[in-house]
Amino acid sequence: MQIYDDYKEHADFLTVYVREAHPTDEWQMKSNVKDDVCYAQPKTLEQRLAIANDFTKRFKYTLPFGIDDMSNAADLAYSAWPERIYIIDESGHIAYRGGMGPFNYKPEEARNWLAARYGAVKHEAPTAAGPAAKPSATPTTVAPVPASPTSAAAPSTASSTK
Amino acid sequence: MNRFWKWTAGVFGVLLVAAFVMLSIMAGSPKDAYGMVRYALPHMHRGTLKVGSDAPDARLVALDGTTRFHIRERTGPRPLVLVFGSFT
Numbered sequence: 683m684q685i686y687d688d689y690k691e692h693a694d695f696l697t698v699y700v701r702e703a704h705p706t707d708e709w710q711m712k713s714n715v716k717d718d719v720c721y722a723q724p725k726t727l728e729q730r731l732a733i734a735n736d737f738t739k740r741f742k743y744t745l746p747f748g749i750d751d752m753s754n755a756a757d758l759a760y761s762a763w764p765e766r767i768y769i770i771d772e773s774g775h776i777a778y779r780g781g782m783g784p785f786n787y788k789p790e791e792a793r794n795w796l797a798a799r800y801g802a803v804k805h806e807a808p809t810a811a812g813p814a815a816k817p818s819a820t821p822t823t824v825a826p827v828p829a830s831p832t833s834a835a836a837p838s839t840a841s842s843t844k
Numbered sequence: 845m846n847r848f849w850k851w852t853a854g855v856f857g858v859l860l861v862a863a864f865v866m867l868s869i870m871a872g873s874p875k876d877a878y879g880m881v882r883y884a885l886p887h888m889h890r891g892t893l894k895v896g897s898d899a900p901d902a903r904l905v906a907l908d909g910t911t912r913f914h915i916r917e918r919t920g921p922r923p924l925v926l927v928f929g930s931f932t
Contacts, residue, residue: 771923
């Protein structure tokens with residue numbers, strides 16, 4: 683949840699769960715089987731709620747969370763499926779419109795927008811150092827950021843939130 | 845069907861098969877190629893929102909299943925980062 687941790691003092695965040703991208707009864711991916719993320723496309727709101735709750739519990743996901751209802755109103759309004767990021771500014775206008783995931787899902791662009799406004803937040807690059815390694819407060823590189831629901835199960839370069 | 849149309853249909857068919865084979869290689873399997881065509885392609889260029897557009901509203905349900913709220917309720921004095929996605 684790095685981008686959230688880095689910018690929650692400046693911006694609000696809201697994760698919106700939309701209809702499944704790779705359910706078992708549609709276009710299931712091998713990675714979903716491997717990661718044991720196998721769900722049929724929800725037909726009821728209760729089923730959506732159950733999956734969303736599974737997700738937040740499994741990944742201890744703490745970002746504010748909302749679920750698109752069965753009319754898919756949020757998905758339709760924002761062309762959100764399968765994954766996408768927007769930033770809405772204080773005047774209620776779209777300030778950043780991300781591309782359609784997974785190939786054009788680029789959380790680093792959202793991070794750049796926030797960084798341009800509030801300053802870049804940098805972090806030490808992860809190392810292979812063991813537990814004896816002394817934590818350093820010296821920031822060196824921009825850290826990877828939060829995974830969206832879609833990418834959380836199988837983070838990848840194409841879809842993980844940076 | 846005259847000879848021209850037979851050849852045209854034949855070439856078109858071969859190109860179609862070749863395209864599917866290529867897509868299967870790129871996607872990882874014929875099943876994924878089908879999934880891409882069936883589920884992803886129709887969504888590639890949908891939507892008219894752009895930077896500067898009014899942010900649409902939609903009603904959402906909270907994780908507790910009973911609380912309802914609107915996206916626009918969360919906009920206001922600070923920018924709102926909206927992250928859309930699903931589990932799979």
